[in-house]
Amino acid sequence: MDAPTAAPARPRMTPRRRRGLSRALQYAVLAAVATALAVVADWGRIADSFFRFDIAAAMFPDVWTAFANTIVYTLLAFAFGMVVGVLIALMRVSEFGPYRWFATAYVEIFRGLPALLVLFLVGFGVPQAFPGIQYPGGVYGQVALGLGLTSSAYIAESVRAGIQAVPKGQIEAARSLGMSPTRTMITVVLPQALRIVIPPLTNELVMLTKDSSLVFVLGVTTATMELSKFARNELTSTANATPLLLGGLLYLLLTVPLSALARRLEHRGEAR
Amino acid sequence: MTEPPTTEPTPPAEAPPLVRIRDLHKRFGDNEVLRGIDLDITEGEVVCLIGPSGSGKSTLLRCVNLLETPTEGTITAAGHDMTGPDADLDAARRDIGMVFQQFNLFSHLSILDNVAIAPRRVCKTPRAEAEAEARRRLAEVGIEGKERARPAQLSGGQQQRVAIARALAMKPRLMLFDEPTSALDPELVGEVLAVMKGLAAEGMTMLVVTHEMGFAREVADRVLFLDGGVIVESGPPAEVLANPRTERAREFLHRVLHPAD
Ligand SMILES: Nc1ncnc2c1ncn2[C@@H]1O[C@H](COP(=O)(O)OP(=O)(O)OP(=O)(O)O)[C@@H](O)[C@H]1O
Ligand SMILES: [Mg+2]
Numbered sequence: 001m002d003a004p005t006a007a008p009a010r011p012r013m014t015p016r017r018r019r020g021l022s023r024a025l026q027y028a029v030l031a032a033v034a035t036a037l038a039v040v041a042d043w044g045r046i047a048d049s050f051f052r053f054d055i056a057a058a059m060f061p062d063v064w065t066a067f068a069n070t071i072v073y074t075l076l077a078f079a080f081g082m083v084v085g086v087l088i089a090l091m092r093v094s095e096f097g098p099y100r101w102f103a104t105a106y107v108e109i110f111r112g113l114p115a116l117l118v119l120f121l122v123g124f125g126v127p128q129a130f131p132g133i134q135y136p137g138g139v140y141g142q143v144a145l146g147l148g149l150t151s152s153a154y155i156a157e158s159v160r161a162g163i164q165a166v167p168k169g170q171i172e173a174a175r176s177l178g179m180s181p182t183r184t185m186i187t188v189v190l191p192q193a194l195r196i197v198i199p200p201l202t203n204e205l206v207m208l209t210k211d212s213s214l215v216f217v218l219g220v221t222t223a224t225m226e227l228s229k230f231a232r233n234e235l236t237s238t239a240n241a242t243p244l245l246l247g248g249l250l251y252l253l254l255t256v257p258l259s260a261l262a263r264r265l266e267h268r269g270e271a272r
Numbered sequence: 273m274t275e276p277p278t279t280e281p282t283p284p285a286e287a288p289p290l291v292r293i294r295d296l297h298k299r300f301g302d303n304e305v306l307r308g309i310d311l312d313i314t315e316g317e318v319v320c321l322i323g324p325s326g327s328g329k330s331t332l333l334r335c336v337n338l339l340e341t342p343t344e345g346t347i348t349a350a351g352h353d354m355t356g357p358d359a360d361l362d363a364a365r366r367d368i369g370m371v372f373q374q375f376n377l378f379s380h381l382s383i384l385d386n387v388a389i390a391p392r393r394v395c396k397t398p399r400a401e402a403e404a405e406a407r408r409r410l411a412e413v414g415i416e417g418k419e420r421a422r423p424a425q426l427s428g429g430q431q432q433r434v435a436i437a438r439a440l441a442m443k444p445r446l447m448l449f450d451e452p453t454s455a456l457d458p459e460l461v462g463e464v465l466a467v468m469k470g471l472a473a474e475g476m477t478m479l480v481v482t483h484e485m486g487f488a489r490e491v492a493d494r495v496l497f498l499d500g501g502v503i504v505e506s507g508p509p510a511e512v513l514a515n516p517r518t519e520r521a522r523e524f525l526h527r528v529l530h531p532a533d
Binding site (some may be wrong): 187 | 339363364376378389435
């Protein structure tokens with residue numbers, strides 16, 4: 001510009017105006033895409049495939065059994081994952097080498113294997129290798145172990161990070177009061193570590209809710225069927241996609257509030 | 273028994289010191305932080321430890337309750353052989369209270385639980401009893417009506433007083449303070465020093481790292497000046513603070529007492 005003083009001759013757009021314009025442009029593109037979709041799509045057919053109220057209504061009340069099983073499988077696997085995960089985390093921060101090596105191997109293995117393969121191992125590999133083995137609770141025991149093993153590896157890593165995030169001063173204060181290392185861990189470190197890792201643990205619960213759909217590989221009955229398998233059976237028998245939509249909505253009913261909770265807990269963590 | 277039991281307990285002519293440190297060395301890698309410390313503290317004595325930053329004050333204090341492991345030397349404290357091969361550190365630390373610069377209150381516990389938790393978990397004191405004792409200790413340091421609050425809800429001065437109450441709840445024979453007022457806003461320093469003065473007046477044996485020269489002058493029986501990992505001066509506060517013998521101490525005191533120049 002030749003005139004370094006005073007206001008520029010040509011009034012430039014303020015940042016706020018520029019932002020407004022760019023946003024308007026993006027809305028316009030979005031609207032165009034939506035319109036195109038609306039015009040191109042065969043709405044009658046879509047409604048017919050996904051929104052058949054009669055088919056959805058016929059899924060009740062049996063869908064509740066499947067819904068409940070999804071919750072039960074998730075909670076069982078989570079309970080197993082928590083107990084074993086915390087133990088593995090404790091071994092990972094142990095002073096005793098062999099504990100650490102075992103825990104490291106455990107985490108690497110079960111975090112590295114697909115959950116589906118672990119389920120197969122638990123459901124078919126182990127019974128073949130150890131004939132006559134009985135899982136307590138039948139399929140429920142199999143699920144707790146099959147999904148819980150994978151989950152425990154993730155939980156162990158979260159909890160280990162939590163343990164290491166507890167400030168050193170907390171441990172020194174506890175030791176100065178005469179608490180033994182074990183007592184310090186139980187009374188001071190673990191409670192604080194678990195608080196720190198509530199958000200990732202909540203996310204793990206979301207992942208497990210979805211992974212419970214893998215249980216079908218174990219071969220389930222009507223009574224032990226979870227949501228995905230149930231929806232797929234209905235899809236087959238009705239030749240219509242409405243069951244998938246209903247099943248999906250029921251998953252979201254579980255996972256969306258959990259995710260929201262995890263987000264809120266994360267923010268609370270930041271505020272502290 | 274050859275002698276008849278006496279009705280009056282006869283203390284030995286020279287009571288053994290509550291803290292005895294001999295030839296203490298501490299190295300962090302190549303960095304020798306403590307270079308031969310000898311120190312006796314008798315029961316009921318208040319000793320203030322002063323010295324420039326990095327001179328090893330915290331390290332010395334933390335060696336007394338073995339938060340830092342000495343590289344060389346022997347320590348006995350509160351009747352425990354801290355450096356012996358069969359030292360029971362957990363048992364010893366019950367008798368040695370420690371107060372930190374950053375308070376280090378247990379952030380997940382209420383104020384009451386902070387004070388009651390160690391008696392309950394370490395000494396297996398029944399809950400009701402431990403909590404009653406905790407309330408008394410909190411009242412002593414002037415914290416009342418905050419039992420259910422979390423540490424973060426208290427001011428720094430209040431937190432530090434709770435930390436003192438927490439240490440006292442174990443009925444220690446010796447108290448270690450590592451710059452207990454250095455993290456506090458100036459207007460909150462007085463309330464913590466007042467609690468410490470009260471404690472000294474009750475006869476508690478105290479080793480205090482501090483930059484509060486007023487406190488040292490008024491409360492200490494003895495002031496130690498630590499520099500470069502050795503005790504350079506040791507004596508009554510009037511002597512060490514008013515007429516230091518070494519140039520280093522003179523310089524340091526001048527800086528602390530006249531921070532403006
Ligand atoms: N855990 C540690 N590992 C390595 N070096 C350490 C450790 N703790 C202390 N030091 C070193 O030891 C020296 C003395 O530290 P110390 O904390 O005892 O000093 P100080 O006198 O308390 O100082 P300040 O007044 O700053 O608190 C410093 O050089 C410090 O860097
Ligand atoms: Mg220090």
